[in-house]
Amino acid sequence: MKKIVFLTLALAAMAFGADNVQPTELESMNVWIKAFSVLAAGLGLGVAALGGAIGMGHTAAATIAGTARNPGLGGKLMTTMFIALAMIEAQVIYALVIALIALYANPFIKFA
Structure with a gap:
């Protein structure tokens, strides 16, 4: 893991440091x-x-375990699982929206 992080930072430093122009x-x-x-x-x-994937995995595992214990509740558990998966996925989509705002509509550039 340390090697991957070091390699990523080294490549990022080379990519961002490749500019020879002296900016203001x-x-x-x-x-x-x-x-x-x-x-x-x-x-x-x-x-x-990563957090969304872990949460979805735990949700699916719990639903499968609950259905295995009581097959009669399988339909209700499946409905609840889909609602939980939608809420987990919504959190990932919120992170995507914030990332896109930071990339394309960055409010901090005008303060620099």
């Missing part, structure tokens, strides 16, 4: 804000997707 101080700050916005959007969406 304001442009330099905007570049940093954009770079960290991309990093934050990627990490935030990745963590949200």
Whole structure:
């Protein structure tokens, strides 16, 4: 895991540091804000997707276990599971919306 993180940071440093133009101080700050916005959007969406996947797995496992114990409640448990899965997926979609706002409509660029 440490090797992957180190490789990612090294490649990101090379990608962002490849510019030879000397920007003004304001442009330099905007570049940093954009770079960290991309990093934050990627990490935030990745963590949200990871948490959503874990939550969906636990939800499905609990539904299967409940249906195995009492097959008569299978329909009700399935309905409840689909509602829970929709709510979990909504949280991931909210993270996607926030990531897209950070990337394309970043409110912090005008303050730099």
